[in-house]
Amino acid sequence: MKKEENEKLTAAELPIGDIVEAGTAVEFNTGNWRSERPVWNKEKCIHCLTCWISCPDASIKIAPDEKRITVVTGINYYHCKGCGICAKECPPKIKAITMEQERK
Amino acid sequence: MIKTVCSKGKLVAKTGNEVMAEAMRQIEPDVVAAYPITPATEIVQIFSQFVADGVVKSEYVAVESEHSAMSATIAASAAGARAMTGTSSQGLCLMWEMLYIASGLRLPIVMAEVNRAISAPINIHGDHSDTMGARDAGWIQIYSENSQEAYDNMIQAVKIAEKAKLPTLVTTDGFIISHCMEVVETYPDADVKAFIGKYEPERYLLDVKKPYTLGSIDLQDYYFEHRYQLAQAVRDAKDIVLDVSEDFKKTFGRKYDLCEKYMLDDAEIAVVVIGSTAGTVKAVVKELRERGIKAGFLKIRVYRPFPAEQIAKDLEHVKAVAVMDRADSCSGAFAPVYSDVVASLYAAGVTKPKVVNYVCGLGGREINTGHIAVVYETLGKIASGIEKPSNKVEYINVRIR
Numbered sequence: 482m483k484k485e486e487n488e489k490l491t492a493a494e495l496p497i498g499d500i501v502e503a504g505t506a507v508e509f510n511t512g513n514w515r516s517e518r519p520v521w522n523k524e525k526c527i528h529c530l531t532c533w534i535s536c537p538d539a540s541i542k543i544a545p546d547e548k549r550i551t552v553v554t555g556i557n558y559y560h561c562k563g564c565g566i567c568a569k570e571c572p573p574k575i576k577a578i579t580m581e582q583e584r585k
Numbered sequence: 586m587i588k589t590v591c592s593k594g595k596l597v598a599k600t601g602n603e604v605m606a607e608a609m610r611q612i613e614p615d616v617v618a619a620y621p622i623t624p625a626t627e628i629v630q631i632f633s634q635f636v637a638d639g640v641v642k643s644e645y646v647a648v649e650s651e652h653s654a655m656s657a658t659i660a661a662s663a664a665g666a667r668a669m670t671g672t673s674s675q676g677l678c679l680m681w682e683m684l685y686i687a688s689g690l691r692l693p694i695v696m697a698e699v700n701r702a703i704s705a706p707i708n709i710h711g712d713h714s715d716t717m718g719a720r721d722a723g724w725i726q727i728y729s730e731n732s733q734e735a736y737d738n739m740i741q742a743v744k745i746a747e748k749a750k751l752p753t754l755v756t757t758d759g760f761i762i763s764h765c766m767e768v769v770e771t772y773p774d775a776d777v778k779a780f781i782g783k784y785e786p787e788r789y790l791l792d793v794k795k796p797y798t799l800g801s802i803d804l805q806d807y808y809f810e811h812r813y814q815l816a817q818a819v820r821d822a823k824d825i826v827l828d829v830s831e832d833f834k835k836t837f838g839r840k841y842d843l844c845e846k847y848m849l850d851d852a853e854i855a856v857v858v859i860g861s862t863a864g865t866v867k868a869v870v871k872e873l874r875e876r877g878i879k880a881g882f883l884k885i886r887v888y889r890p891f892p893a894e895q896i897a898k899d900l901e902h903v904k905a906v907a908v909m910d911r912a913d914s915c916s917g918a919f920a921p922v923y924s925d926v927v928a929s930l931y932a933a934g935v936t937k938p939k940v941v942n943y944v945c946g947l948g949g950r951e952i953n954t955g956h957i958a959v960v961y962e963t964l965g966k967i968a969s970g971i972e973k974p975s976n977k978v979e980y981i982n983v984r985i986r
Contacts, residue, residue: 492810492817497750498691499803499811500788503796 511538515563517580521556525577528552532567532578541567587733587768590838594770601732601762604769605671605697605755606631608739610641611777614695615666615784618646618657623709624759625673625699632671651676655683662692663799665789667743669694673759674701677715681722684752688723688815690800693746693753696724697739700860700911701759702948710949711759713860716888717912717921723815725753725822726889730845730863732757732767734886737839740772743781744829749822758861758911760949772837780836823890843892845884846899848874852881854964855900857908857926859885862945862952869957880961891925897933900926904968906940907960909952909981913944919978920944939967939974945981956981 496502533541533553540561542554556567568578589596599607605628609617617636619629636645644661648654654670661668672680677698687694702708703715716726725745729735738755746753757763790799803811823843830841847867849855856866863884873880883899885892900906908927910920919927923942930938943960946952960981966972 489806490810492813495807495810495814496788496797497814497818499689499800501798501801503798505798 510559511562512557512559515558515561515583517563517565518558518583519556519561519563519565519567519578520581521553522577522579525575526553527572527575527577529572529575531570531572535566535570537564537566538562587770589770591770591772591776593773593776594837595773596768596770598766599732599769599771600627600764600766601729601735601757602627602699602764603631604732604736604771605739605757606635607771608736608777609669609697610635611772611774612667612669612695612740612743612781613641613778614643614669616644616646616658616661616668617670618648618654618661618668619670619672620648620651620654620676622651622673622676624701624711624763625671625676625697627763628671628697628699651679652683655680655687658694659683659687659690659692662687662694663690663789664791665786667747667784668692669696671697671699673699674703674709674715677719678703681719684719684722684724686800687752689811691750691815691818693743693750695739695742695746696752696754698754698756699759699763700756708948709759711761711763711861711911712947712949713756713910713912714947716754716756717914719754720889720921723751723819724889725749725751725819725826725887727753727755727826727887728859728885729755729757729762730861730884730886732762732765732769733839734841735762736769736771737833737837737841740777740780741826741829741833741841744832745822745826747784748825748829749818751818751822756860761861776836780832819890823887823892826887826890841886843885843887843895844899845886847882847884849881849883849899849903851879852902853879853904854961854968855881855883855903855906856957856960856964857883857885857896857900857906857922858911859888859922860911862909862911862957865952865954866957869954869961872954873958873961878961878965885922888922891929893925893929894933896926896929897935900930900938901933901935903938905964905974906938907943907964908940909943909945909957909960911944911946913947913978923978941967941974942978943981944978947983950982952981
């Protein structure tokens with residue numbers, strides 16, 4: 482089911498028998514389910530990766546820095562459902578992630 | 586009387602169950618998962634003996650219920666195996682939710698089914714209540730008049746199921762066919778194996794190079810399209826059944842159609858039945874013809890997909906038709922085969938035949954030539970205008986009051 486929301490597949494185009502090709506979750510915009518968004522503060526972050534390991538939707542973006550150490554680089558809002566686990570798990574003395582209302 | 590039609594065929598004396606097991610031995614599916622139930626027990630019991638004796642290489646899964654039997658068969662089929670099972674009555678009822686999953690996932694499972702009444706009251710004898718309860722499940726349903734047809738239908742079912750990507754069940758009438766010994770012509774193993782060929786599914790779950798998700802949630806946006814695919818596949822299966830029977834005729838010599846006409850072309854009165862009653866009706870028709878009565882008969886072999894257009898064409902010239910259902914359906918109106926036949930006639934603009942509905946033979950109650958002769962007698966009166974056709978279900982051989 483690779484087409485966009487407004488151009489869904491017809492019965493003739495669909496694979497038969499409820500087959501869904503592997504890896505399609507990547508294309509599914511679960512970000513629009515969010516009522517609260519995690520906001521990441523780059524200055525406060527100590528890159529402990531607790532948020533990354535806790536995120537149920539693999540929505541904490543990471544990358545190696547210039548010293549080839551893995552660091553947090555941001556949040557994938559296309560997939561983040563706004564559950565708030567990352568903000569809750571961020572060490573209390575750091576508080577690098579805070580939850581904000583999507584619509585104020 | 587069975588005649589040899591295949592030059593290398595062998596005439597053997599076998600019961601319906603034995604010959605269905607024999608077909609399964611020749612088909613040699615990868616997996617059979619089944620649970621015993623009267624009167625279908627012998628089919629899987631004999632097959633399990635083949636497995637135990639090393640006669641076949643199939644994997645036999647002895648499960649703890651029919652729900653599990655169908656679940657395991659579905660899993661095996663989804664994994665890429667040629668998978669079969671066998672059951673009857675309460676067993677088919679217990680499979681109910683899994684039957685729909687087998688068809689929804691488009692898995693070409695083949696089931697040997699022996700028609701038996703449904704509890705309560707408990708009864709082990711033949712009627713069609715069990716498979717009529719599964720008629721909306723998206724399965725192809727092929728009914729057998731005798732053991733020969735059961736054997737031939739099983740072999741064809743494998744090919745039909747795999748071409749249509751639909752689960753297919755082949756039935757016999759409990760005890761009447763399942764336990765009665767008849768002469769059956771069986772074909773050489775190699776010919777049967779060559780006819781069904783190797784099973785090569787396009788997609789299967791154990792294909793690690795092309796992984797996919799099977800049976801995911803499907804809401805308002807896609808469920809309807811998937812169900813349309815299924816409904817269309819059942820409609821398209823008519824041609825597949827005919828193609829396979831054409832191949833079957835070329836290979837083994839026996840000709841099968843969706844329906845079988847018997848002295849119907851010039852008939853003024855006709856009966857429609859499915860299953861073993863067909864043999865009894867033929868005997869009555871033959872006798873009536875000898876007396877100069879223009880009686881005919883139509884047997885529905887493939888009930889799902891329902892051969893609506895063909896039935897309308899076959900019956901359009903008949904003055905009075907009786908559809909004898911071997912299941913009641915307790916609809917408050919009419920029995921299932923009658924409803925399908927009448928809808929087919931009406932949709933095709935065929936309004937000439939007066940069509941009446943009889944329910945008969947529940948729980949193995951006898952349907953003999955006498956009962957059928959009375960039906961033809963009534964049809965004769967309806968055809969000549971002496972009697973008005975009944976507008977409700979009539980019953981044969983039941984003590985009402």
